[in-house]
Amino acid sequence: MSDVLTVESAGGLLTGLLPAYGSVRAVTRFAEGSVTGAYRVDFAAAGTAPVVVKVHGRDDLVSAVREARALRFLTRHGIDVSPRVLAFSRCAELLGDRPCVVSSLRPGRTLTTVDDELTPAQRHDVYRQVGEVLRRLHAVPAPGYGYLAAGDPGHADGAVRTALPDNRAHMARVFDRELRRFRANGADPALVNALAGHVADRAEAFAACPRPAYCHGDVHEPNLLVEPAGDDRCSLTGLIDPLNMHAGDPLTDFVRLDAFSLQGDPTKIAGLLSGYGAHEAATHPGAWPVAWRPRLHLYRIALAVELHNWFTISGQRDELPALDRQLRELVGAGERRG
Template identity: 35%
Template sequence: MDLLQAGQILRPLWPDVPVTAVLPRTGGQLSSVFEVRAADRSAIVKVYDEKWRWKQAKEAHVYGLLSEHGIAPVPTILHLEPDPGVIGRAFTVMTTLPGTPLSETVVPDIASVYHQLGRLLASIHAISQPGFGYLTTHVLDPVPDNTSYMARQFTRKLREFLALHGDPALHDRVQSFVAAHCDLFALCGAPVLCHNDIHEGNILVSDGRVTGLVDVENALAGDPWLDLAKADFYAAHGSSLKLDALFAGYGALPDARLPVYRLYHALELWDWFASTGDAQYLPGIAAEMAALVS
């Protein structure tokens, strides 16, 4: 995105304010994110590839849900443009949150950050949902119980694993492990809103405080421990310091569901990398899956 395009995007919001800078920001693999600056203000512009344009409405819906329930450190949608005519792609303009991605900075007290993250996740998980399933502007193909939902998800991901030439022996071990532990899924009685992409690139911090949680493209309605397990798998990476602080902030002790959900996230990630042709991480993820089921 250049200055001219940024000016076209922001003109409805800043009719008399010239854009002075366009800075790439940390974004996901499915879209591009920019900070657009003027002399006295800034905004975040998220630009969607055509294939993923449908996620724009989802993000607006989820950010709206979070705002309605008083979840403060999330961006506010300023303008949503689903028509790709202005710059050739759909885009969303959001408020700029203070802070730097945790993945790009060093904080003096990482335990405090994870304690704050735990409190934030507890607040998000207080938002109930009408059924278990993937979330867009509503829950797609909802099912009434977590056991049915997770059985469906593991079945899909294991089928993909084989189709993407995963190790058949590992497939069978994962399948057996899930069958032996499927009773744990019933511990979740009702679905809640899950961010479902907690990693340090999506956590903004400033002066030791969590100032933002961004990127809700993967949000779903499910078991809160599925979300906590993803924070463990993607962010804490098994660090006892981070995990102890996360659970202390959340107000819970580690649950028996964590290893099963970690396995699900590993399987899902293996499938994702394999589907994109990025094979460099596959052996390491497969090794982690094997360790989890051993």
């Protein structure tokens, strides 16, 4: 998306949405953390806190509504490192009729940008805090398995669209959808069939999830804000971009985080599991609990197929060979384990 927010357009927009904030002094686009346009807006009045304006595409009203509702839900349930929604526009004329979400600015820098500066103790500390936040979020009971409702004013924040009562039925729905897309996108039919059979043979593992929980859906280092400090501390100051929030197995948040950021790092995993309160964290630091591993394996397959579909439709075909190899390895690893 080309830049659509300028000092002039932000001033006109926020005069209507946040009149008490006064005139706009500066607009800066964030370099990462979102595939849509996210901007920091600073105001001329001293003491007026900056805000974030996230601009969605003209046809992405549902996504904008979903994100605003997810942020409000997180705030209501005490996830205090999440931004607060300050204003919302369904169709802002000054943004070319695009919807936008205006939220508070969380302090800190993305964990991606500071990770190389951290000591092992600081990495452990910040991931311990990530685990604590996820534990609080995952403790919120959900009414069923599925994606959050959006676009219908009759739905409350946190409502689940076409909720299913058990995880096995939910994941059957997820795999059916993603594998159909995978096949339609020109995937090797033999690989599609192997994946479908592999998952079907192990589907009983999904039942080990005791109940649905609210999951952030995109926890990884570009969406984590931190402030390093002395004494081997590093404060988690923000968890942003809950656009993919859903109700499901909490382990899906861990799989996405591992794939994009942890990548098996034992220090980060140990900190995460310590904060989460996983019972094996003290006896086997840096290793995933044994009871989780059958589901983790299946969720890694689901994520790889989802990413393959996304990279295909977005034209990022250079990413596909590595995902093909990963999927074949996941099937092979699962077969060797029996």
